Amino acid sequence: MERRSFVRQAGLAGVLAAGAAPAIVHAQANIRWRLASSFPKPLDTIFGAAEVFAKKVSDMTGGKFQIAIHAGGELMPPLGVVDGVQNGTVEMAHTAPYYFFGKDETFALGCAIPFGLNSRQMTAWMVEGNGMKLMREFYRNYNIVNFQGGNTGAQMGGWYRKEIKGMADIKGMKMRIGGFGGKVLERIGGVPLNLPGGEIYSALEKGTVDAAEWVGPYDDQKLGFNKVAPFYAYPAWWEGGPQLDFYVNSKAYDALSPEYKAILEAATAVAHTDMQAKYDAKNPAALKQLVGSGTKLFRFPKDVMDAAFKEAMALYSELGTKNPNWKKVYEDFAVFRRDQNLWFRFAEAGFDDFMQAQKL
DSSP: OOHHHHHHHHHHHHHHHTTOOOHHHHTSOOEEEEEEESSOTTOTTTTHHHHHHHHHHHHHTTTSEEEEEEOTTTSSOGGGHHHHHHTTSSSEEEEOGGGGTTTOTHHHHTTOOTTOOOHHHHHHHHHTSSHHHHHHHHHGGGTEEEEEEEEOOSOOOEEESSOOOSGGGTTTOEEEOOTTHHHHHHHTTOEEEOOOGGGHHHHHHHTSOSEEOOSOHHHHHHHTGGGTOOEEEEOOTTOSSOEEEEEEEHHHHHTSOHHHHHHHHHHHHHHHHHHHHHHHHHHHHHHHHHHHTTOEEEEOOHHHHHHHHHHHHHHHHHHHHHOHHHHHHHHHHHHHHHHHHHHHTTHHHHHHHHHHTSOO
């Protein structure tokens, strides 16, 4: 069979899967992009997703499409990456969308909101629901094309100088909490601070904050939080399944050939899956080590969970009356969440409840 005929019939994905770069890819121009991450380089899970992505793009283009990855702070502040992509300073960013809720609360819906979706539900909303379509429409206001960039799975509830035993312990507590969760924490009496990952340890050590959350055991152990705060809470009611995103400058994206656009999308899908797999594989051993070294686990009390849930729902209702972007996206999100919870309470929860009660 002639090569061109083979490409037409098998398609680009089939040829790449077979390990042969088709002539149509070889004919593409050399491209060099820069990606600004919001994360520090030592975190091989969350920072590493961008490296996985860039390698896949390079591999699938025979090295013609190279994307240089820069850790948070190298090219711009970790929380400055949206501006960097929007104005074209860099072609791409890898970040947690909820960091930018100060620009518009709708950013948070592309990542995680308190009492939102778990990781599988989030991917389902994005891929098979209206999530990607709605967020793409929103991001046009910022010259951004978004792609899924990983998920941590449900996170831990952070590190505390003292155990939280009830609502009284929340009052006045200064906590580093990422993204939208801080708005709910504030409504139940806490004092939220939004700090990049690389600044959390020193803030907790110096007492600038009374508590801090990041992701989960594997990353938290790397960052050493157990050395400066002994109590470790669960679950992070504000992050049931936070999705990371790759942001691409819309002009840079539009300038790509259809083949390079397809490769970019395929590489983000690989990185998205790879991140959660790494967290799920690495967190169990890290949690065992943390507990073995003296970390004290505790579950958030019911009165704290109930108060946070009540305030979260009230906040979402209020935002719907004053932010049309939020209203449009959240209404779809909420219907999807309702139906997903109805389904997950049966097969998934039933299986998990039984298995977690067994001695394995």
